[in-house]
Amino acid sequence: MQIPAGPLLQTINSPEDLKKVPKEQLHQVCDELRQFIVDVVSVHGGHFAASLGVVELSVALHYIYNTPYDQLVWDVGHQAYGHKILTGRRDNFISNRKYKGLSGFPKRSESEYDTFGVGHSSTSISAALGMAMAAKYKGETDRKSVAIIGDGSMTAGMAFEALNHAGVTDADMLVILNDNCMSIDPNVGALKEYLTDITISPTYNKLRDDVWNLLGKLPVGKRFTRDMASKLEAGIKGMVTRSSNLFEALNFRYFGPIDGHNITKLVDTLKDLRSIPGPKLLHIITVKGKGYALAEKDQTKWHAPGLFDKITGEIFKKKYDIPQPPKYQDVFGHSIIELAEQNKKIFGITPAMPSGSSLKFMMEKMPDRAFDVGICEQHAVTLSAGMATQGMKVFCNIYSSFMQRAYDQVVHDVAIQKLPVVFCLDRGGLVGEDGPTHHGAYDIAYFRCIPNMIISAPMNEQELRNLMYTAQLDSTTLPFVIRYPRGEGVMPEWRKPFEEIQIGKGRKLRDGKDIAILTIGHPGNFAAAAIRELRKDGITPAHFDMRFAKPLDEELLHEALKEYSKIITVEDGTIVGGFGSAVTEFMAEHGYKNELRMLGIPDRVVEHGTLKDLHRECGYDEQGIANAVREMVKETSTVYSL
Template identity: 70%
Template sequence: MEVKAGELLDQINYPSDLKKFKEEDLVQICTELRQYIIDTVSVNGGHFGSSLGVVELTVALHYVLNTPYDQLVWDVGHQAYGHKILTGRRLDFHTNRLYKGISGFPKRSESEYDTFGVGHSSTSISAALGMAVASRFKGEKDKQHVAVIGDGAMTAGLAFEGLNHAGIENSNLLVILNDNCMSIDPNVGALKEYLTDITTSKSYNRFRDDIAHVLGKISELGPNALEIAKKIEKSIKGSLLKKSNFFEALNFRYFGPIDGHDVKHLAKVLADLRDIPGPKLLHCVTVKGKGYAIAEKDQTKWHSPGLFDKITGEIQKTVSEKPQAPKYQDVFGHTIVELAESNPKIMGITPAMPSGCSLNIMMKAMPERAFDVGIAEQHAVTFSAGLATQGMVPFCNIYSSFMQRAFDQVIHDVAIQKLNVVFCLDRAGFAGADGPTHHGAYDLAYMRCIPNMIVSAPMNEEELRNLMFTAQQENMGPFSIRYPRGNGVMPDWRRPMKAIPIGKGRKICDGEDVAILTLGHIGNEALKACLELNSEGIHPAHYDMRFVKPLDEEMLHTVFSKFKNVVTVEDGCLQGGFGSAVIEFMADHNYTSKIVRLGIPDKIIEHGEQPELWSECGFDANAIIETVRKIAVGRTTKVMAS
């Protein structure tokens, strides 16, 4: 649903239009931009609090910088809604995150103002540094390079690596630290405590108000004056701060903290910083959800609330008279607590997603046994490995697409040592409106190629509980369980848990026309397809394989001995995935059946609701029905001809 913009915002299609306004107009423009985001997201959905928190910063940046010539990189990207609205996409913003609409994240193919495609955290500093070095090489001395990174994203190793390199390059780089003490959940760790120390230092805050402006003016007097000013600045900062400045230790010029919601002051500071050479860091203190009081009070809930009444703040929920199946993540959250109550070795680990993966349930019930390690997937895996060496059974819950960031640690620190770390991969398969940066398309392929790794996927909530129960048995070794975003299929899911034999699937229904082999939740689409096909007189057999590694070879021998036509279905990439594993088995044992593989093709799939994307890629219930129909018709034709 398209909404109307405000009086001034309606005149702004691109940053060049914004620059026509006077500085005193920026306050009203921020008010209108914030309201436009509230109006649109309330009826169309999307990320919310992050973009509200950087409205003033967004306006100030585009007012001062010469974008798109100047390079502006947004970390993660769910804080970039205001940026999109100001850079030619205001009239299309109502399609944000909808199927075939604009992306919810910056995307290079969508706009020249989106300098770097993002979705995962902590990439902005490295990317902006690469741009700055390239500009220096090309002689573009006037070109600005700005990375806007949240303090949550600053906890990731990649951000530190970028800072460490940038400090020795002397390139024209400005890192803006958007300090709101939040990622999706409240930030954790020593860096958060350090930033709190800085922002609460009264003497330092009295000093910092004018330093950027003074340095910007001194820089006009020549290199000698600038060097003298830098020494004075360093001396004063050192005496005012109780601790040495972390960023300046990395050779960054540190400015701040400043009020990230004072747009006129921000514009002045940014204009001054533009004239100061070398790597700089501006520390802006902001409030996530700023300007929408309810979101300010409960920032986790309002990170991405869905549709809501903008007046009352009531979030819309689907109301049904029938009992509803739970989200897979909640089944995980409650089940790990049940398991931990009877197994004192179990611990839970997540990289900054306790509410997203529901480990917050365990963190509340057993705070000494559940850990949020910050946005640090590599550390989460190796930390889990360390726990496992001491006899613990860590359940390391990481989104499938985020696990890609820790692939080496899975091999080097877990698999080689045969440690019993249980990887619970949430958001496996299509992630929905978050799009290609978040689709969990590759975990089946990248996990099954690792020696010692058990790779599994439950078809429903009961199977998830049973796999979790199985994974914490003695001497299981590395164990991967993947499940999708969203709801399962079993309202009555709290059933007694039991161990599943490793590498054993189950037959859902018998048949004679064709065998359908599925892995994971997508098997429920095959179940729907079988019911429809049975009504047409076509009777496929359906097997839920449960494991892609090890495969149920006994079951596959039965399938290939009986069926000349086999269909595999997976919510994962076809290259190297479940279907590939079945073909490898068939080739190794000299079977000659015909196989049709349904799954995610070898291309980047854009955003949309899961059923929309299943349909687009041809592995929803309708696609399975059509595939089996063609096979059945072909078989019948051959029989009649003979």
């Protein structure tokens, strides 16, 4: 269903069209753009509150800058819907995050206006600096680079590394700090408090005015008198150490804070800043969810609410007549509390995803034992390691794709020292509409090559609970990875008593004939469904739930390889270096010649879509497994007939 845009927005198919709009009508463009985002997302889904908060900024940037020649880099990209709509993708925006449709994030292959592919936080300043340095080298003195980064993303170390470097260059770049006190959940840490001080402090606001005086102009075009300038100068000189500006200390010219929803002010400010050389930072204050009252009130809930009634605000949830299985993340969130009540050594840590990981339940009930450390995956891992040296059992919960950002810390600070940190990797495997930047495709492969690691994946909710229980036992003395997928499990009645699982031991779920399916993790349920269907046709595969990618259950593998001539491995991870690769290595080491087929994520970038779409595309859904079995069985039958 096509969603109509407002009369003025309908005429804007590019930034060049936007530039033709009289300045006094830009507020109407903003109103129509905001309403269009509400209309589309309410019907088709997607991220919501973040883009509403930067409508005015999106319009002002494309109104003042010469995009795409001037390069805009949106950090993370949750907030880039307005940018996409203004850059020729309005009529196709209903396909956002849908299979074969527009990406939910800026993507270089999608549009020349998307200058840098994003999805993970805190990369924008580094990328924009690289662009600015390249422009200078090529002699493109009129080319501008702008990084738009939120105060949540600014908490990550990489952002400060980029600021530190940029401050000693003469790169012509602008960093826009979009300050709304939110990432997905409320921001935490000292930086949040510092930005609040800047926002409310009259002394800091004098600094803003002083900078404009040095330029000889105000954002609104008025000039200071000498007397006013002298007073401001005296005020600046009287600033105490606590009020010194962090960004100025890093050699950035600091401007702000200003109202990020005042389109006139933004346009005038950006026009002035565009002519100022060198590294600059503009601090704007915005409200996440601006213009939609419910989103302004509960910004976490409305970060990505799903489909909803835009009039009443009712978020549509599927209704069922029978109990449904919970999300894996919620099983983790409730189970860690049960374990922590039994074991006083247990702590929970997450880098800025307390809601997404469901650690929020423990943070509410045990605030002295569960922590959100901000968007700082490296810190989260080494913090966990530090606590482990003191005998604590730390559950470090990180999305699989975000875990990639802390790989060195896992190797250097955890594995080499054999510290029993428990890594709970949420969103292991394909994640659906968030696409390639968020797919947890690589964790089995990149962890499997590290010594001293235990790597496991539960097939269902009870297995997750039992792996968590096993990981926190005093007898478990090595780093322990538990990876599980996004979304629901398979057990409505999931809260069973904890049981220890022997590390490195799988289980045989079904006997069979000629062919065996070896699975790890949740895809074992796809295999079980495929086997039920195949048995109707007289095909009887055996099924082994291996549980562990490292250490492998060698006894169970010997049994399967000796008894079944044909083997299929199934995993929700990359085939290259993954669980299937571990089985082939085992076969080679022990001289097995079985016919083997590996099902999983292929060696290419998998785009976005529903999980069903992507599992089908990659060939390891129920039907894909059944087809692979039929093909291998048919090959045997053909040989026998010859």
